[in-house]
Amino acid sequence: MSRSIKILLLLALITMRVEGQLLEAVLDNDDAPACSRKAFLFSTNPVSGSAASANIDITYYKLDLAITVAPGYVRGRVMVTGLALADSVPQVQLDLSNAMTVDSILTGGNRLSFIHYPSTLDIELDRFHSAGEAITLEIFYRGVPISAGFGSFEFSSHAGVPWVWSLSEPYGARDWWPCKNHPLDKADSVDVWVTCDSRFKVGSNGKLLAVIDNGNGTRTHRWATRYPIASYLVSVALTDFAEFSNWFHHTPQDSMEILNYVLPEHLAQAQAELPRTVSMLDVFSRLFGLYPFISEKYGHSEFGQGGAMEHQTMTSTTNFAENTLSHELAHQWFGDLITCANWPNLWLNEGFATYSEALYLEATYGADAFRTHMESKLESALRAQGTLYVADTSTVQNLFNNNRVYSKGAAVLHMLRHILGDSVFFRSVRSYVDDPRFRFGTATTEDLQGVFESVSGMSLDYFFRQWVYGENYPQYSFSWKDEQAAGGYVTTVKIHQTTRTSNPTFFIMPIDIKLSNGDRDTTVVITPVVDGEEFLIHTSYKPGLVELDPGHWILREILIDNPALPTTYALSQNYPNPFNAGTVISFEVPRRSVGGLKVYNAIGEEMATLIEGRLEPGLHTINWDGVGTSGVHLPSGVYFYRLLAEGSSVARKMILLR
Numbered sequence: 001m002s003r004s005i006k007i008l009l010l011l012a013l014i015t016m017r018v019e020g021q022l023l024e025a026v027l028d029n030d031d032a033p034a035c036s037r038k039a040f041l042f043s044t045n046p047v048s049g050s051a052a053s054a055n056i057d058i059t060y061y062k063l064d065l066a067i068t069v070a071p072g073y074v075r076g077r078v079m080v081t082g083l084a085l086a087d088s089v090p091q092v093q094l095d096l097s098n099a100m101t102v103d104s105i106l107t108g109g110n111r112l113s114f115i116h117y118p119s120t121l122d123i124e125l126d127r128f129h130s131a132g133e134a135i136t137l138e139i140f141y142r143g144v145p146i147s148a149g150f151g152s153f154e155f156s157s158h159a160g161v162p163w164v165w166s167l168s169e170p171y172g173a174r175d176w177w178p179c180k181n182h183p184l185d186k187a188d189s190v191d192v193w194v195t196c197d198s199r200f201k202v203g204s205n206g207k208l209l210a211v212i213d214n215g216n217g218t219r220t221h222r223w224a225t226r227y228p229i230a231s232y233l234v235s236v237a238l239t240d241f242a243e244f245s246n247w248f249h250h251t252p253q254d255s256m257e258i259l260n261y262v263l264p265e266h267l268a269q270a271q272a273e274l275p276r277t278v279s280m281l282d283v284f285s286r287l288f289g290l291y292p293f294i295s296e297k298y299g300h301s302e303f304g305q306g307g308a309m310e311h312q313t314m315t316s317t318t319n320f321a322e323n324t325l326s327h328e329l330a331h332q333w334f335g336d337l338i339t340c341a342n343w344p345n346l347w348l349n350e351g352f353a354t355y356s357e358a359l360y361l362e363a364t365y366g367a368d369a370f371r372t373h374m375e376s377k378l379e380s381a382l383r384a385q386g387t388l389y390v391a392d393t394s395t396v397q398n399l400f401n402n403n404r405v406y407s408k409g410a411a412v413l414h415m416l417r418h419i420l421g422d423s424v425f426f427r428s429v430r431s432y433v434d435d436p437r438f439r440f441g442t443a444t445t446e447d448l449q450g451v452f453e454s455v456s457g458m459s460l461d462y463f464f465r466q467w468v469y470g471e472n473y474p475q476y477s478f479s480w481k482d483e484q485a486a487g488g489y490v491t492t493v494k495i496h497q498t499t500r501t502s503n504p505t506f507f508i509m510p511i512d513i514k515l516s517n518g519d520r521d522t523t524v525v526i527t528p529v530v531d532g533e534e535f536l537i538h539t540s541y542k543p544g545l546v547e548l549d550p551g552h553w554i555l556r557e558i559l560i561d562n563p564a565l566p567t568t569y570a571l572s573q574n575y576p577n578p579f580n581a582g583t584v585i586s587f588e589v590p591r592r593s594v595g596g597l598k599v600y601n602a603i604g605e606e607m608a609t610l611i612e613g614r615l616e617p618g619l620h621t622i623n624w625d626g627v628g629t630s631g632v633h634l635p636s637g638v639y640f641y642r643l644l645a646e647g648s649s650v651a652r653k654m655i656l657l658r
């Protein structure tokens with residue numbers, strides 16, 4: 001049969017099915033199609049990755065796989081159990097690539113007829129099933145999986161030793177086992193049995209219940225998870241892994257194993273880096289509630305895909321970097337415990353996991369580490385194209401866009417945190433994680449919004465509409481002028497906004513405005529609702545500097561449009577001068593730059609650093625008490641103070657009299 005004829009036949013089959021005719025298995029099931037690499041073209045629902053029927057609710061899968069490596073081959077026997085969701089169910093559809101050959105399908109010992117479409121398996125049941133009735137299928141199949149997406153099933157090697165792994169997200173589970181290839185229908189429990197060469201260990205989900213020596217050079221590894229799991233989170237990884245464990249002591253009496261399977265040549269590095277997972281489990285359990293799969297385990301299996309994947313209870317990873325480990329661990333709550341109900345809502349998985357990288361850094365190293373990490377995520381999120389909700393999920397490149405889904409997803413949570421405040425934000429997150437509607441199930445953006453609204457008592461529709469279903473971000477420009485008024489000064493701040501999109505034309509966002517001069521500062525929160533809106537802010541002092549969103553809580557760009565700003569670096573004469581207890585030095589900075597203000601003695605030796613690092617535009621004043629870098633009061637004499645920035649340098653002389 002030629003390729004073109006086969007394609008025509010496939011088209012004909014699909015057409016006939018649409019017309020509702022019952023067909024016998026016209027395709028020869030033993031004939032692995034030469035055109036199978038094109039098979040995805042005929043998938044009945046390529047966007048969702050699943051054409052599985054909605055008339056069955058999956059309760060259980062048992063994967064019993066024999067995996068050989070020379071040559072690479074999979075022989076599978078998969079048991080699927082579910083409940084009929086309607087009356088008179090005559091057939092069910094599962095997802096399975098027809099690169100895999102199905103030999104037979106049994107129910108209660110009876111052979112069932114089936115048709116294997118390019119990525120769908122239509123199975124005629126032996127009788128009509130009524131709603132709530134159990135359906136049990138046993139599917140015998142074999143073949144060489146065609147790896148798609150990020151590498152759904154790979155035969156590889158390391159140091160000359162065979163190495164096999166899976167990475168099914170988003171659509172690849174059907175490439176190697178029959179299932180409902182969609183996150184919405186989680187099985188309540190899954191067994192994964194893998195028979196392979198006795199040299200190998202197999203990493204998978206849940207607990208390793210037994211390893212059976214078959215006496216023929218193979219062993220069977222029996223893994224089982226009794227927590228609900230989406231099909232894309234089921235995984236296997238096998239080679240001659242080295243193994244070590246760490247323990248998460250979650251109560252004084254109880255601990256959970258963190259089981260690590262790594263390449264023998266990476267064992268020393270893994271033993272140095274993976275134990276930090278313990279403190280990550282501690283941090284996230286405090287923030288999000290106890291690790292969800294506590295009665296089984298957490299762990300890592302090394303795989304060869306360039307990155308990492310949050311397989312439930314056993315992350316697959318290539319590297320052991322801190323941010324990778326915390327990201328994948330956070331997915332156990334956001335992605336695995338609560339899974340995005342469909343792929344356009346992927347940001348619910350990736351936004352939380354990415355933001356959790358920063359939350360771990362904040363809890364472990366403090367605010368500066370958090371801030372630095374978020375600066376890079378916000379920078380990346382500025383480059384996001386399209387809406388955070390990804391309507392076109394037809395390619396993994398479009399779906400798993402780092403700027404768009406990961407960084408902007410994290411930025412959206414970062415903004416919510418600032419709008420709600422830490423207490424309400426973290427209570428909302430906790431409430432979402434604990435919600436029985438979503439926990440061990442799935443959620444959408446609207447579900448998350450609903451929880452945040454009910455905890456905060458605020459309507460957040462505007463927020464989710466513009467940030468999840470809208471594009472781009474606000475580009476603010478502002479100007480300000482101050483005038484003397486009764487009791488001090490009144491500063492008028494005028495804010496313009498452009499969005500460079502019609503969706504939305506204006507972002508409604510609360511913005512922090514900080515007025516400062518020297519060690520005095522005032523922060524107010526304003527929410528512009530029209531372009532060019534003016535805000536009046538009273539202070540007891542003359543502000544030298546006005547900043548918009550100085551804490552960088554908003555995904556935005558800021559252009560300062562201020563005639564009041566200095567045009568050059570300038571340094572005023574200190575006052576008083578000569579001085580004894582202390583003196584005041586003022587200086588002006590025209591634009592954000594890096595520089596410093598230092599004090600030197602008469603022969604040019606550096607005696608004190610008054611400022612060093614980032615300089616904000618505006619007028620600054622500082623008080624100096626005559627104390628040098630060494631911490632001692634400097635003696636009487638002539639000193640010079642010098643402002644250095646962007647290669648420009650201004651200096652003045654002052655006299656200290658003791």
Ligand SMILES: [Zn+2]
Pocket residue numbers: 327331349350353
């Ligand atoms: Zn992720």
